[in-house]
Amino acid sequence: MTDLYVYNTLAREKQKFEPIDPKNVRMYVCGPTVYDYAHIGNARPVIVFDMMFRLLNHVYGPEHVTYARNFTDIDDKIMKRAVEEGVSIKTISRRYEKVYTEDMATLGALDPSQTPRATEHLPEMIKMMRQLIDKGHAYEAEGHVMFHVPSMDNYGRLSGHSRDELVAGARVEVAPFKKDPADFVLWKPSSEDQVGWGSPWGRGRPGWHLECSCMTAKHLGETFDIHGGGQDLIFPHHENEIAQSECTNDKEFVRYWMHNGYLTVDGTKMSKSLGNFHTVHDLIEDHKGEALRMSLLTAHYRQPIDFSHGSVKECERRLDKWYRLTENVQASTNVPASVIDALSDDLNSPKALAALDALATNGQLEDLKAGAIFMGFLEMSSADWFQSVDMDIDVLNDRIKAYDDARSEKNFATADAIREELKEQGIALETSPSGTKWRKAD
Ligand SMILES: [Zn+2]
Helix, strand or coil: CCCCEEEECCCCEECCCCCCCCCCEEEEEEECCCCCEHHHHHHHHHHHHHHHHHHHHHCCCCEEEEEEEEEEECCHHHHHHHHHHHHCCCHHHHHHHHHHHHHHCCCCCCCCCCCCCCCHHHHHHHHHHHHHHHCCCEEEEEEEEECCHHHCCCCCCCCCCCCCHHCCCCCCCCCCCCCCCCEEEEEEECCCCCCCCCCCCCCCECCCCHHHHHHHHHHHHHHHHHHHHEEEHHHHHHHHHHHHHHHHCCCCEEEEEEECEEEHHHHCCCCCCCCCCCCCHHHHHHHHHHHHHHHHHHHCCCCCECHHHHHHHHHHHHHHHHHHHHHCCCCCCCCCHHHHHHHHEECCCHHHHHHHHHHHHCCCCCHHHHHHHHHHCCCCCHHHHCCCCCCCCHHHHHHHHHHHHHHHCCHHHHHHHHHHHHHHHCEEEEEECHHHHHECCC
């Protein structure tokens, strides 16, 4: 069996991966809060852990691997949106859940084995809070249930933030009902016009951290193998998941913690005000899913990655080449060892992509196809791949710019001529306030 190595954030070193039970390998990744479209930074953990899922399936057999990723479908942002639109939180959460699932599938992410929802685990949450209160790890205060951080001896070992450092650095919220400034919310009260559930501590709703401890225990067991997510979740979210789970169950919560690095856009932090905010939903209008997927795998997952349209285009050209080479090639039955070796070493995806390039260069095309399919590429026929862009993308973009220029000069005859010319090449233009977009003509 292939040996896997992963960098464990908790141990702060790369370790050999040894599952608790090779016949039942379990991985959990924190999923989205479903109140809006996911941005490209949100897609990074999805693609990284999809690669891990594929690798685990390969090594242990898909029947022996369970991958759970939750939907946070109760949250103040969802509630705010529901009020704005005058609909239920379920209407909002199910709408964005569907978009998320479709968009991530376009990026080649396999469906996880389980996608539990927070709102479907209220009984488990209430049970866990009761246990934590009974054991002296939590207390009720003014309709809240708070986790009492000083009750846990080794709080903070994942992030390296001790309780004292948190308080001194004022990285915690101050509230009059807290026994200790570092204590965090398990349950909070809901006013009459807010969404809420009945509980022994009054009508309210859960804090964010609680759901993951309850869902993992239910679907993966009290101790499981891999917990993943973005680096931004290490503190406080994952630290608090550990506190809740280990204080409830008196057991190790997770064997291996894996965290992906940050994503910037054109060298800066993505933000709506800077205009470099890209939702996956918009990007898949302009780019092919496989090219976007590849762009997220061109850096090692623990390193920061810079996203740009240029880098996606580069990936598209790389894929053009692979599609051309493998047009009439049957994939070999085995995934090439060079690809598996690279990914087995802490998911070294840039090295795995380079291994595919080497297979292309050496003319080992059956292996290229098998390795690419394993990584989520070359999933369509060459005909379909090339049909969607019959034109060189740079030429097309130049023509679109000429079209926009003509329109802004009110030179409609020229604009119409360009539109007709593109239509003959199978490309339809759509104008909108945010600019002209193209799609394959029907
Ligand atoms: Zn979580």
